Amino acid sequence: MIDWLDKHLIPEWRKAWQFSSVQLAALIGAVVTAFASNPQLLLGIINFMPTDPMQRAVAAVAVGAVAFFGPTVLRLWQQGSKPDGNAA
Numbered sequence: 001m002i003d004w005l006d007k008h009l010i011p012e013w014r015k016a017w018q019f020s021s022v023q024l025a026a027l028i029g030a031v032v033t034a035f036a037s038n039p040q041l042l043l044g045i046i047n048f049m050p051t052d053p054m055q056r057a058v059a060a061v062a063v064g065a066v067a068f069f070g071p072t073v074l075r076l077w078q079q080g081s082k083p084d085g086n087a088a
Contacts, residue, residue: 019074019075020074020075021071024074025071028067030070
């Protein structure tokens with residue numbers, strides 16, 4: 001199993017929990033879990049959304065963009081260096 005993972009995943013897969021993108025994705029997952037387990041919490045947050053349909057759509061797209069681009073940008077961002085001194 002480990003050989004298969006080493007062959008198919010990035011070389012640093014064993015340190016994935018240290019990546020900012022993985023940490024942000026875990027945070028987003030925790031927030032989604034909280035909303036799923038307590039729908040009233042989500043409804044309370046929705047009440048803070050703008051009432052204008054266009055503003056509500058923009059706010060919804062912004063939330064989706066942060067949820068997608070946040071972890072993506074953090075994963076692409078240089079997060080350290082390899083032991084030989086080259087950037088990761």
